[in-house]
Amino acid sequence: MNEGIAVLKVRDVLLVTMPADPDDATVSALQSRTLDAMEQHDVKALILDLSKVEILDSYFARTVAETARMVTLMGGETLIAGMRPSVAITATELNVTLGATRTVLTVDRALDLAGNLSRNKSVRKGRPWL
Amino acid sequence: MSKDSTAVAEAQTEKAGKLRAEADLDMLKILVDSVREYAIIMLDPKGQLVSWSPAAERLKGYTAEEIIGKHISVFCTAEDKASGKTERELETATREGRFEDEGWRVRKDGTKFWANVVVTALRDVNGTLRGFGNVTRDLSQRRESEERIKRQAKEILEMATVIVQVWDGIILVPLIGMLDSDRTQQLMERLLQRLTETNSPVALIDITGVPTIDTQTAQHLIETIKAVRYIGSEVVLTGVRPAIAQTLVHLGIDLSGATTRSSLTAGLRVAFEIINIHVARESAHGAAVGK
Numbered sequence: 001m002n003e004g005i006a007v008l009k010v011r012d013v014l015l016v017t018m019p020a021d022p023d024d025a026t027v028s029a030l031q032s033r034t035l036d037a038m039e040q041h042d043v044k045a046l047i048l049d050l051s052k053v054e055i056l057d058s059y060f061a062r063t064v065a066e067t068a069r070m071v072t073l074m075g076g077e078t079l080i081a082g083m084r085p086s087v088a089i090t091a092t093e094l095n096v097t098l099g100a101t102r103t104v105l106t107v108d109r110a111l112d113l114a115g116n117l118s119r120n121k122s123v124r125k126g127r128p129w130l
Numbered sequence: 131m132s133k134d135s136t137a138v139a140e141a142q143t144e145k146a147g148k149l150r151a152e153a154d155l156d157m158l159k160i161l162v163d164s165v166r167e168y169a170i171i172m173l174d175p176k177g178q179l180v181s182w183s184p185a186a187e188r189l190k191g192y193t194a195e196e197i198i199g200k201h202i203s204v205f206c207t208a209e210d211k212a213s214g215k216t217e218r219e220l221e222t223a224t225r226e227g228r229f230e231d232e233g234w235r236v237r238k239d240g241t242k243f244w245a246n247v248v249v250t251a252l253r254d255v256n257g258t259l260r261g262f263g264n265v266t267r268d269l270s271q272r273r274e275s276e277e278r279i280k281r282q283a284k285e286i287l288e289m290a291t292v293i294v295q296v297w298d299g300i301i302l303v304p305l306i307g308m309l310d311s312d313r314t315q316q317l318m319e320r321l322l323q324r325l326t327e328t329n330s331p332v333a334l335i336d337i338t339g340v341p342t343i344d345t346q347t348a349q350h351l352i353e354t355i356k357a358v359r360y361i362g363s364e365v366v367l368t369g370v371r372p373a374i375a376q377t378l379v380h381l382g383i384d385l386s387g388a389t390t391r392s393s394l395t396a397g398l399r400v401a402f403e404i405i406n407i408h409v410a411r412e413s414a415h416g417a418a419v420g421k
Contacts, residue, residue, distance in 0.1 A: 085322030
């Protein structure tokens with residue numbers, strides 16, 4: 001059921017990929033699995049890859065927006081990557097508010113941006129590998 | 131005057147009246163037969179054809195011999211027959227005296243034409259239903275020209291909305307004319323498509339050519355700005371003239387989702403900043419630098 005979601009930790013970024021047409025159970029799994037992973041790994045950013053997603057419903061949209069806020073509370077920044085035009089139009093119709101969540105065209109760009117983020121954070125000073 | 135002569139006179143009057151009535155009927159028949167644009171036919175109370183006219187023959191392809199006695203539903207499409215639309219038409223005409231419809235009808239050869247149909251209930255002085263009058267007009271040509279106008283309007287719309295890539299990562303949309311819902315919807319779809327295809331982080335929307343902005347237009351712009359943001363790009367709105375700026379503030383419209391600039395030049399500078407491009411004038415002799 002939840003196999004569709006891929007949660008990957010890449011360096012100090014968490015990459016979560018959503019399947020094309022997630023059902024409600026998959027959507028709720030997105031939130032719990034993302035937050036658990038945030039707790040487990042010390043990451044600076046969450047990249048939510050929506051490039052495969054073809055259908056957006058209000059529940060999914062709300063969960064994405066909520067998860068982003070929760071991730072912010074846990075000290076990470078959420079980058080939504082690769083939303084398709086058709087999905088973006090649906091999101092406008094559903095009046096989804098993203099607040100401070102950033103959006104990027106592709107995962108590639110998200111990784112670039114996340115790289116800059118962590119470098120700018122003074123918290124990372126103490127880490128020898130940065 | 132004798133009784134007989136009165137009777138004769140009455141008979142003569144009656145005869146004259148009948149003749150006149152017959153002459154009137156003839157005239158009416160000539161009228162019905164000579165009208166070319168309208169197929170005027172009569173139905174009995176059950177909806178079976180009792181008269182036919184040359185115009186009806188020309189329009190529907192049946193001869194009088196073939197068609198008289200058939201039910202009016204022979205002209206309907208298979209779907210209308212299945213849904214019982216014809217029966218409803220006659221019911222409505224019986225109940226309300228009149229029924230008007232615009233829709234597809236079928237000719238003898240099976241081809242369809244777009245028709246305007248008026249069914250009128252015919253009642254005698256006692257109010258008994260004697261049948262129906264059916265006037266059918268072929269609107270195919272009008273419909274065709276309407277469709278052509280719609281198609282052309284769409285083409286003009288497409289022409290009026292040009293989407294150009296001005297730099298690697300910058301898409302420019304110079305908007306000209308009024309923005310209505312259809313146009314914005316189409317613009318939004320094409321712009322998003324283009325932004326994702328070219329992987330462009332900036333959409334420069336220039337509204338210099340938009341005469342005025344009302345609440346609805348602004349709403350459409352806001353939607354476009356939002357949608358562009360969802361896919362991961364951002365809108366730089368340029369051509370915000372003083373009058374437009376005033377209108378936006380007076381209408382209480384919040385365009386904070388986009389960076390706005392008055393000129394396209396200023397907007398382009400913002401776009402360059404976003405994609406991290408630094409533009410500097412090259413000094414030929416080095417003398418201009420620092421001055």
